[in-house]
Amino acid sequence: MTLHIGVSLLVATSWAPAVRAADSAMFRGGPRHIGVYYGEGPSVLHGVKWKFHTGGEVVSSPVLSGATIYVGSGDHYLYALDAASGSLKWKFKTGSRVSSTPAVVDSVVYFLSYDSYVYAVHETSGRLLWKFKTLGERRFSASHLHGSEPAAEVMPDPFDLYLSSPVVADGRVYFGSGDHNVYALDVHDGKAIWTFRTGDVVHASPALADGVLYVGSWDSFLYALDAETGKLRWLFKSGEDHDLHNQMGFQSSAAVSDGIVYLGCRDSHVYALDAASGAQRWAMSTQGSWVVGSPAVRDGKVYLGTSDTGLFRALDAKTGIVRFTLSFKRWPIFSSPALAGHVAFFGTDEGKLVAVDLRDETVAWEFQTDGSRQHGASLTKTDGSPNYEEGNVDNFYDSLMVGVGRLRGAGAISSSPLVANGVVYFGSADGNVYALN
Numbered sequence: 001m002t003l004h005i006g007v008s009l010l011v012a013t014s015w016a017p018a019v020r021a022a023d024s025a026m027f028r029g030g031p032r033h034i035g036v037y038y039g040e041g042p043s044v045l046h047g048v049k050w051k052f053h054t055g056g057e058v059v060s061s062p063v064l065s066g067a068t069i070y071v072g073s074g075d076h077y078l079y080a081l082d083a084a085s086g087s088l089k090w091k092f093k094t095g096s097r098v099s100s101t102p103a104v105v106d107s108v109v110y111f112l113s114y115d116s117y118v119y120a121v122h123e124t125s126g127r128l129l130w131k132f133k134t135l136g137e138r139r140f141s142a143s144h145l146h147g148s149e150p151a152a153e154v155m156p157d158p159f160d161l162y163l164s165s166p167v168v169a170d171g172r173v174y175f176g177s178g179d180h181n182v183y184a185l186d187v188h189d190g191k192a193i194w195t196f197r198t199g200d201v202v203h204a205s206p207a208l209a210d211g212v213l214y215v216g217s218w219d220s221f222l223y224a225l226d227a228e229t230g231k232l233r234w235l236f237k238s239g240e241d242h243d244l245h246n247q248m249g250f251q252s253s254a255a256v257s258d259g260i261v262y263l264g265c266r267d268s269h270v271y272a273l274d275a276a277s278g279a280q281r282w283a284m285s286t287q288g289s290w291v292v293g294s295p296a297v298r299d300g301k302v303y304l305g306t307s308d309t310g311l312f313r314a315l316d317a318k319t320g321i322v323r324f325t326l327s328f329k330r331w332p333i334f335s336s337p338a339l340a341g342h343v344a345f346f347g348t349d350e351g352k353l354v355a356v357d358l359r360d361e362t363v364a365w366e367f368q369t370d371g372s373r374q375h376g377a378s379l380t381k382t383d384g385s386p387n388y389e390e391g392n393v394d395n396f397y398d399s400l401m402v403g404v405g406r407l408r409g410a411g412a413i414s415s416s417p418l419v420a421n422g423v424v425y426f427g428s429a430d431g432n433v434y435a436l437n
Helices: 370-375 397-408
Strands: 048-053 063-065 068-072 077-082 088-093 103-105 108-112 117-122 128-133 141-143 154-156 167-169 172-176 181-186 192-197 207-209 212-216 221-226 232-237 255-257 260-265 269-274 280-285 296-298 301-305 311-316 322-327 338-340 343-347 352-357 362-368 418-420 423-427 432-436
Touching: 063 103, 063 418, 068 108, 068 423, 068 432, 077 108, 103 167, 117 172, 167 207, 207 255, 212 260, 221 260, 255 296, 269 301, 296 338, 338 418, 343 423, 352 423
Parallel strands: none
Antiparallel strands: 048 432, 063 068, 068 077, 077 088, 103 108, 108 117, 117 128, 141 154, 167 172, 172 181, 181 192, 207 212, 212 221, 221 232, 255 260, 260 269, 269 280, 296 301, 301 311, 311 322, 338 343, 343 352, 352 362, 418 423, 423 432
């Protein structure tokens, strides 16, 4: 593994405050993506406040602006839902799946669709203001992906679930694209201000801090770009896998806290980098498991989930040393944790929303989605782990797709929770948006 090595070993000792609701109307609660929300979440589950059914998988994460929840769906729509009741206010149709998390700034909702457009629509009416077409959206692809046959065939990765979620600041919309570019658009007319070309698909969401964008690409580099000009400040090289093309690249989005960039990688590491120089502070190995979700950072700890090992972990933010681990029987955790009060919330591929009490480091409660209650038992082995084998009869790519699709039927929660006003909101592969209190 070749790493960008720096010399600075100083670590900041103060930690970013929680994000208030007014600042949280974008992915992970704000431009720095630290995943920390103001106020308390439900430490005890009372029930389902409401649920709203869409016509497709919901991997988009909900955002709250005013009294409205905004979220995308695989049925090609962006939805505006009443935060109190879940009733539909309006919906906006695109040409394909809406797998990015919207950002709402100054009465405008910005989001991406797999139809290769970035949209700006009015917050209260859903009226189209402008749209911008990229050079073409696509998933990460490689030959012999995950060891599948035919080995010479280029295959799209079925685990490339998300589109980049826009960050909006200072009159600009920043996002990555499957066309390998990072873009900055003018918020008023959607015209490109600058573009930066990477070596592969960019589906991570840029984090913005102190005039610098931090965004990873599937080319195995993390880029620090000047937000004003798009010029490269520095880049960091992660590990590679030249045999199976599955243990490489940045699918996780960065979180930036007090001069440190934290993010996971498909090379089975979590990294802490100096935000100014890109120097590596530490790297923690996950022993062969991807880190797809984005870390949450608070009070000197970094919280994250792992993929096929199904672990929720808290790391020391200064050293990367593991402080505690909870196991979820090898059900992957793609959902990024949300921290509110003394509770961390995240979803699993088993179709369960988990609340962890961070005081005693135990599971406070779990909620099972409709899809999980209906189909989970048939997709689970006797030891509680996922049954990957059934439906995936050989190592042919088509069988891999059947197996992945079958397990998604458990109502997987790939959406990252939003916590506001004592309610936790999230989407599920069963097509529902849930509000729990």
